[in-house]
Amino acid sequence: MxxxxxxxxxxxxxxxxxxxxxxxxxxxxxxxxxxxxxxxxxxxxxxxxxxxxxxxxxxxxxxxxxxxxxxxxxxxxxxxxxxxxxxxxxxxxxxxxxxxxxxxxxxxxxxxxxxxxxxxxxxxxxxxxxxxxxxxxxxxxxxxxxxxxxxxxxxxxxxxxxxxxxxxxxxxxxDELPLQSCSAFWHPKESCITPHEKFKVLSVTGGVPFYLEQIKPNLSAEQNILELCFTRGGLLVREFDDIFSDLFSRRKGSHKELVTCLANGPKELVQICKELGKSQGGLYSQYLDELVKAGFIKRDHTWDLKSGKPGKLSRYRLSDNYLRFYLKYISPNHAKIDQGKVSDSILNSLPGWEAIMGLQFENLVTHNYKILWELLNIPAEEVVMDGPFFQSTTTKQLGCQIDYMIQSRFNTLYLCEIKFKKGLIGKKIIDEMEKKRQRLKIPRYFSIRPVLIHVNGVEESVLDEQYFDKVIDFSNLLM
Missing domain, CATH: 3.40.50.300 (P-loop containing nucleotide triphosphate hydrolases)
Structure with missing residues (x-):
């Protein structure tokens, strides 16, 4: 070899x-x-x-x-x-x-x-x-x-x-590398680079080893992203087309349509088909399954809290950080990139960047669910169901979405709010979480444990309220 x-x-x-x-x-x-x-x-x-x-x-x-x-x-x-x-x-x-x-x-x-x-x-x-x-x-x-x-x-x-x-x-x-392994790609400067800067790069690459191997530790996150994503001939400029040509060949157009549809957030099959003007079932269900098995999207099933069994409702989520970054920011600028006309300051003006960073951070957290269980002291054998959870609006209940939820066999629900913010997270987060908790239809005999997962810290007032059972700083995994 x-x-x-x-x-x-x-x-x-x-x-x-x-x-x-x-x-x-x-x-x-x-x-x-x-x-x-x-x-x-x-x-x-x-x-x-x-x-x-x-x-x-x-x-x-x-x-x-x-x-x-x-x-x-x-x-x-x-x-x-x-x-x-x-x-x-x-x-x-x-x-x-x-x-x-x-x-x-x-x-x-x-x-x-x-x-x-x-x-x-x-x-x-x-x-x-x-x-x-x-x-x-x-x-x-x-x-x-x-x-x-x-x-x-x-x-x-x-x-x-x-x-x-x-x-x-x-x-x-x-699967993608766990976060604890990712810092090694900044060697020998891993201890000098802040977790926030590493998260910026990971929001583009995810935990994909080959992409992480391209990092130049002497460059800032912005410079690395600019070189890989917005420079003519850059690896991540070409990669999207290479992926779909190599893996899906003649059907690549349909697979591209599907990931593009999911770039702004998770969707149910009926929503996807409606947006694309396709009928449910048939080939598009098969293509979604192929994308799931290829590791680019995840199918998140909601579940019945009383029985702990998966329900019929599910959403497809673009779980691959690179694909979303490409679709949101590289693809719209592809012509300029090929002409070498992209400004070095492009990263300062990416539309909706903070919202997209939130989705990318959620992907990183859900990819690292085993680490999260350890941080919450939940043995794997005690987990009944876990994953992003959503409740549809009906005549009897309001809709809500939990970024990540764990149901334990001791009838405890861990409601995880995943928040990526440049500055400190304020008390507003408590109101947002409480609104979700109140909307969630929970069996009477269940205990609720709200959890906050962040990167850049929280205000003292949030901790003083003692609303969250656990406040987890995910940046510690990249130290």
Missing amino acids: KKSSTQFVGREPEMKRLKGLLSSRCANLIVVRGRRRIGKSRLLLEFGKELKSIYFTGNPPMKKVTAQTQRDVFVRQLERVGIPGVKADDWGNIFWHLSKHTEKGKVLIVFDEISWMGGKDPQFLGHLKTAWDMYFSKNPNLILALCGSISSWIEKNILSNTGFLGRIVMDLVL
Whole structure:
């Protein structure tokens, strides 16, 4: 594998799971999936340093790329790892030659972007299953990792495929890095940079490792954002189109429509279809599901407080900070960026920036829900349901929305208000939270614990009121 020059950050739980495979007494077939740029390949590269590793990747799905193209590319990669002379006419033959090269010893084989590699060949998965059963599985020290960004394809064709039933021993889904890991990308200046400045960058990048690797610690947050997002040829100027071309190919227009619709906030399916002039169900429900599985949006279900079971109502939320920032601020200025006509002061005049920062901060908090549980001293086994919660307006109740709510098995509701503000948060926040609490239809036997989550501090008057059971400064996670 190619050696990486950048520091490897985080992923301790995922690495622990992978290293656990090394003590196995039999061959292991695993799946590693997650959002583009989330660090799947890098994780396997780092893991592969402990054993012989061979890495293959599929060709991006362009117009002239065929099933034969993918076999040709694979065979050329075989040559580079010392397996020459293999004919590219049949996957069964290709896999047999690879298996002869990996019969003994500890070895990791990675098939990266598996959906590109085999998506156009109906025989690919059958040959892979046969090769696993007859050849690869015979080496008890072998690990074969099927890796990809298109989780919907992997679920349908591998995880739900009867041919692979009982063969996949691990389905490793990579999410964004937790906040505690993100400060390391400002090394060696992490202790000199304020959490507020780090949050500015994270409001654009989220916890996506590849984006965070582009940070230049000697530059301010504004300078980093300007270079990545508003400079001709900047990585995050091009990234949006690359994501949708690589992952969704011919259907990219429909997927772009959907994320654009969600840029200003969460919506129910009926709202989305109405705004786009589409009928409910059918292809657009499928496209939303693909975006959920690709890691770009989340489907937040409301739930019945009495039973603790999910309800029928749900909202789709754009959970990817980069996509929202692109749609709100890079896309409208794309022509100017390409012409090199964007002012260095553009960040001072972004419309609705404070409101968007609020949505981005909510994403960061909900991504880091496990840390939040720890800060609230709630063991995972006590959580019945959690997530952004909304109550619809009916003849019997008023509507309300809780940024994040936790229901414990001891009939306690933690109502979390997530607030991103440049200055200190004042007493007005208590009135806002109390209004939500009063609107929320709560069973009589439930206890309520309001929680305030902030970044830049609260006024003493808020603390003096002792309204909030817990006031959490999320900036401590970026110290």
